[in-house]
Amino acid sequence: MVFLDVDKVTKSYGPLDVLHDINIAIEEGEFLVLVGPSGCGKSTLLNMIAGLEEISGGEIKIKGKVMNGVHPSNRNIAMVFQSYALYPNMTVGENITFGLEMHGVEKSERKKAMLDVATLLQIGKLLDRKPGQLSGGQRQRVAMGRALVRNPDVFLFDEPLSNLDAKLRVDMRIEIKKLHQKLGTTIVYVTHDQIEAMTLSTRIAVMNGGHLQQLGKPKEIYDKPNNVFVATFMGSPSMNVIPAVVRNLAGVPHVEIRRHDDSTSLLKFNDMKFLERENQKILLGIRPEAITDPDGADRKSDNICYLENRIEVIEPAGADTFVSMQLGGKDVTARMRSDTEIITGADFNFAVNMQKAVAFDPESQVRISS
Amino acid sequence: MAAPMQETAIRTGKVARTFIYLVLLLFAAFYMLPLYVMFVNSVKPLAEITGGGMMSLPSVFTLEPWVKAWSSAQIGVEPSGLSPYFWNSIKMVVPAVFVSTILGALNGYVLTQWRFRYDTIFFGLLLFACFIPFQIVLIPMAKMLGVMGLAGTTWGLSFVHIVYGIGFTTLYFRNFYAVFPSELVSAAQIDGAGFFQIFRRILLPSSGPIAVVSIIWQFTNIWNDFLFGASFAGADSQPMTVALNNLVQASHGVKEYNVHFAGAILAAMPTLLVYIVGGRYFVRGLMAGSVKG
Amino acid sequence: MASIAGADMKTRLQTWLPKLVLSPSLALMLVFVYAFIAFSVYLSFTDSRLLPSYGWIGLENYTKLWRLSHWETSLKNMGIFALLYISICTALGLTLAIFLDQKIRGEGLLRPIYLYPMALSFIVTGTAWKWFLDPGIGLENVIQGWGWEGFEFRWIKDRSLAIYTIVLAAVWQTSGFVMAMFLAGLRGIDNEILKAAQMDGASNWSLYRRIVIPQLRPAFLSAFVILSHLAIKTFDLVIAMTGGGPGRATELPATFMYSYTFSRNQMGIGSASATIMLITIASIMVPYLYSELRENH
Ligand SMILES: Nc1ncnc2c1ncn2[C@@H]1O[C@H](COP(=O)(O)OP(=O)(O)O)[C@@H](O)[C@H]1O
Numbered sequence: 001m002v003f004l005d006v007d008k009v010t011k012s013y014g015p016l017d018v019l020h021d022i023n024i025a026i027e028e029g030e031f032l033v034l035v036g037p038s039g040c041g042k043s044t045l046l047n048m049i050a051g052l053e054e055i056s057g058g059e060i061k062i063k064g065k066v067m068n069g070v071h072p073s074n075r076n077i078a079m080v081f082q083s084y085a086l087y088p089n090m091t092v093g094e095n096i097t098f099g100l101e102m103h104g105v106e107k108s109e110r111k112k113a114m115l116d117v118a119t120l121l122q123i124g125k126l127l128d129r130k131p132g133q134l135s136g137g138q139r140q141r142v143a144m145g146r147a148l149v150r151n152p153d154v155f156l157f158d159e160p161l162s163n164l165d166a167k168l169r170v171d172m173r174i175e176i177k178k179l180h181q182k183l184g185t186t187i188v189y190v191t192h193d194q195i196e197a198m199t200l201s202t203r204i205a206v207m208n209g210g211h212l213q214q215l216g217k218p219k220e221i222y223d224k225p226n227n228v229f230v231a232t233f234m235g236s237p238s239m240n241v242i243p244a245v246v247r248n249l250a251g252v253p254h255v256e257i258r259r260h261d262d263s264t265s266l267l268k269f270n271d272m273k274f275l276e277r278e279n280q281k282i283l284l285g286i287r288p289e290a291i292t293d294p295d296g297a298d299r300k301s302d303n304i305c306y307l308e309n310r311i312e313v314i315e316p317a318g319a320d321t322f323v324s325m326q327l328g329g330k331d332v333t334a335r336m337r338s339d340t341e342i343i344t345g346a347d348f349n350f351a352v353n354m355q356k357a358v359a360f361d362p363e364s365q366v367r368i369s370s
Numbered sequence: 371m372a373a374p375m376q377e378t379a380i381r382t383g384k385v386a387r388t389f390i391y392l393v394l395l396l397f398a399a400f401y402m403l404p405l406y407v408m409f410v411n412s413v414k415p416l417a418e419i420t421g422g423g424m425m426s427l428p429s430v431f432t433l434e435p436w437v438k439a440w441s442s443a444q445i446g447v448e449p450s451g452l453s454p455y456f457w458n459s460i461k462m463v464v465p466a467v468f469v470s471t472i473l474g475a476l477n478g479y480v481l482t483q484w485r486f487r488y489d490t491i492f493f494g495l496l497l498f499a500c501f502i503p504f505q506i507v508l509i510p511m512a513k514m515l516g517v518m519g520l521a522g523t524t525w526g527l528s529f530v531h532i533v534y535g536i537g538f539t540t541l542y543f544r545n546f547y548a549v550f551p552s553e554l555v556s557a558a559q560i561d562g563a564g565f566f567q568i569f570r571r572i573l574l575p576s577s578g579p580i581a582v583v584s585i586i587w588q589f590t591n592i593w594n595d596f597l598f599g600a601s602f603a604g605a606d607s608q609p610m611t612v613a614l615n616n617l618v619q620a621s622h623g624v625k626e627y628n629v630h631f632a633g634a635i636l637a638a639m640p641t642l643l644v645y646i647v648g649g650r651y652f653v654r655g656l657m658a659g660s661v662k663g
Numbered sequence: 664m665a666s667i668a669g670a671d672m673k674t675r676l677q678t679w680l681p682k683l684v685l686s687p688s689l690a691l692m693l694v695f696v697y698a699f700i701a702f703s704v705y706l707s708f709t710d711s712r713l714l715p716s717y718g719w720i721g722l723e724n725y726t727k728l729w730r731l732s733h734w735e736t737s738l739k740n741m742g743i744f745a746l747l748y749i750s751i752c753t754a755l756g757l758t759l760a761i762f763l764d765q766k767i768r769g770e771g772l773l774r775p776i777y778l779y780p781m782a783l784s785f786i787v788t789g790t791a792w793k794w795f796l797d798p799g800i801g802l803e804n805v806i807q808g809w810g811w812e813g814f815e816f817r818w819i820k821d822r823s824l825a826i827y828t829i830v831l832a833a834v835w836q837t838s839g840f841v842m843a844m845f846l847a848g849l850r851g852i853d854n855e856i857l858k859a860a861q862m863d864g865a866s867n868w869s870l871y872r873r874i875v876i877p878q879l880r881p882a883f884l885s886a887f888v889i890l891s892h893l894a895i896k897t898f899d900l901v902i903a904m905t906g907g908g909p910g911r912a913t914e915l916p917a918t919f920m921y922s923y924t925f926s927r928n929q930m931g932i933g934s935a936s937a938t939i940m941l942i943t944i945a946s947i948m949v950p951y952l953y954s955e956l957r958e959n960h
């Protein structure tokens with residue numbers, strides 16, 4: 001059964017439409033991440049699930065019950081906010097139990113629930129402090145404790161880690177993942193950080209401009225992006241999108257790419273269907289890790305092509321070295337092993353894993369299915 | 371006072387600094403002058419004042435003028451002293467301060483934490499109402515107080531001060547609550563708290579400082595009001611300022627300057643006390659009314 | 664935000680409560696401010712005298728008003744008063760603020776002394792200055808008593824000079840407040856800018872003239888708006904100090920309105936004068952509030 005169902009949901013503020021026909025069905029225990037650039041409507045959608053925003057059109061159901069018009073406190077959801085939204089005048093303990101108190105839970109029971117949560121999150125020592133006396137990470141834990149104590153059907157997170165510094169963000173990310181694995185609660189998690197989306201989710205919903213762009217498992221989203229937006233938004237450094245032309249070379253489809261000096265290179269395509277598009281323009285999508293030094297090429301790939309091109313910029317990044325070059329008039333990034341010997345301005349023979357390449361229609365920007 | 375001390379980058383020479391101190395002290399004397407005049411002359415016999423001794427310290431110290439100003443000076447037709455009027459002012463001020471502050475707090479809460487469409491227009495109208503010349507409402511207000519049965523009572527004056535005080539109190543609380551993240555109310559809604567519970571349990575406990583600002587501002591303004599008191603009070607509901615003016619302007623008999631000064635200090639005492647105790651908040655209120663936060 | 668059909672009780676209640684809570688204030692404001700203003704403006708077009716009366720006489724009250732020498736005097740006094748009051752308060756407030764901003768020892772003591780007059784009633788202030796300036800017992804009498812027989816200071820009794828004593832008392836009352844506004848502005852200026860300018864070799868004088876004072880623009884604007892609105896509303900101080908006299912030497916529009924409405928039973932003319940006061944204040948306040956509110960949104 002669908003646990004949380006977002007069914008043809010729309011949202012408008014007066015004449016301004018901010019969400020268009022959003023459909024997302026979530027199973028129990030899923031960790032769904034809503035990801036997209038800032039202003040795309042993620043928070044709005046989350047707030048509609050929470051009941052903090054009115055639903056302009058469509059329905060939201062939790063466990064089969066329509067939630068439109070139901071007060072936030074009666075949806076059995078809990079939410080963690082970006083600013084944590086801890087009540088400044090209450091102690092940590094009071095913050096955690098406020099919701100239970102509002103729901104008329106006995107004092108002794110409240111205390112027990114609070115202590116359980118405090119143990120789980122290791123915040124037992126903080127219970128008598130005020131939020132103002134806590135560090136960012138501690139506030140984050142308290143905010144999660146406040147959500148956990150209610151034992152909700154669905155957890156909602158709105159960019160909970162974006163106020164933390166980089167190191168703490170990684171730690172808390174792992175902690176949230178552990179918590180989900182342990183408790184198995186259904187989670188809807190909003191972020192604009194695609195790494196958070198990839199690492200945490202069981203499924204990702206990519207949004208842009210109020211439209212759902214793609215809904216799928218992290219691997220699907222990464223390997224088979226629906227369109228150029230998803231392809232470039234997910235992944236870092238982002239996917240190279242190179243203008244190219246399909247050519248028929250002895251009955252095998254190839255893509256023709258312009259190199260830095262306007263000469264062209266042909267790279268073989270595995271998918272025979274591209275023959276239908278002979279001499280048509282496409283956008284070729286190749287992730288940086290699919291353009292490597294020849295020794296670093298994926299051994300399991302059945303289609304490695306070689307391409308000589310001039311190295312323009314070298315960026316050593318520790319584990320890897322990123323190389324920039326010109327292809328099809330665009331800046332293209334390749335990812336080399338760090339011990340590769342390369343020289344800025346010199347020509348280099350790159351290995352391109354064409355098995356991982358995808359193609360987009362230059363007009364609609366949609367992926368050409370393959 | 372709100373302005374914090376900070377290192378000024380500007381350096382001044384010795385001569386310049388002496389000059390600056392001199393000017394600053396001179397003006398301190400200028401600002402203290404009337405207070406000095408009122409105090410020293412309120413504790414000396416009348417003859418010392420009329421004999422050219424206004425600026426000197428009293429050679430004979432007497433509290434007689436204070437006693438007279440408080441309990442037996444002729445105010446209008448009654449030799450009642452200022453005391454009944456002092457209590458009139460208290461009766462007028464306390465409910466007015468209380469009610470206008472509560473309404474201001476609720477308005478500020480709604481205007482900042484609950485979205486609704488015409489909030490800026492509403493607030494703009496309310497704010498403009500703070501600055502109108504009250505001459506423009508005197509006539510209809512006099513009529514209306516009659517209709518409501520409040521004419522000539524301290525309740526009527528309280529009511530008038532509530533009506534024209536809401537603008538400022540709302541301004542204070544609105545600017546104060548504006549920095550509370552709206553997520554706070556969202557979190558509380560999810561926790562199951564209702565409109566008033568959110569106010570009482572979450573916003574109100576943090577509102578101490580701004581409540582003090584609002585109370586001090588309202589208290590000072592209402593206590594010091596003269597126009598409404600003079601226009602709407604009955605003979606037995608006049609506030610302190612009106613009574614003091616009557617005392618000072620009385621045309622009959624000997625002018626007892628020492629009694630006038632004692633009366634003036636009595637009228638100034640409550641607001642001066644508030645200023646001494648809560649000056650910081652008083653200044654915050656003044657500033658909030660001019661440069662918005 | 665129309666509440667949706669099918670919303671539960673709690674949701675409905677929560678959408679209505681905020682509006683319900685605002686409504687008393689809204690009602691009070693609409694009736695006691697805006698309807699009253701409309702009523703008074705209406706009265707200014709009627710033949711009201713002792714009591715409101717509803718005979719429409721068009722602009723007659725206004726034409727009468729502009730022919731009254733009493734009104735002309737009030738306006739002339741207003742002009743002198745407002746000009747001097749605003750400019751002296753601003754100049755004095757700015758000077759004191761700049762001086763106080765020089766790491767002055769005892770600043771914590773001086774500031775409250777400059778500011779306390781704001782906490783006093785104009786009636787108290789008026790009483791103190793009235794007797795201090797009174798030639799019979801005040802300054803003149805004191806200085807003569809010190810042996811300076813020829814000393815004369817009777818401005819408060821002089822028709823052509825009395826208005827300046829009102830300026831003096833009003834400046835005494837509010838200049839400290841203006842000082843506080845400028846001081847807050849000065850303390851808000853980024854010190855790095857000043858240091859940079861000093862490194863460029865700017866003298867103190869040019870530092871203030873070229874860099875600091877231009878940055879105080881918002882404080883100047885606020886001071887101007889607050890002072891001009893206070894000037895137009897000045898009433899109690901005149902009543903307490905001079906009662907509008909000697910003769911009509913210190914009459915202001917506010918005192919004019921009061922005496923025409925309540926002692927001379929010329930309510931129509933009184934209302935016309937109040938309307939003119941309102942329009943004057945509105946023409947200053949409305950643009951100011953509009954820009955301030957827009958900035959905040
Ligand atoms: N109360 C509102 N009135 C009008 N527009 C709004 C309101 N709240 C949000 N929006 C608009 O809706 C869009 C989506 O906002 P939001 O959901 O907060 O984006 P995200 O969380 O993805 O950054 C934005 O363009 C924002 O400007």
Ligand SMILES: [Mg+2]
Binds near residue numbers: 039043044
């Ligand atoms: Mg957001």
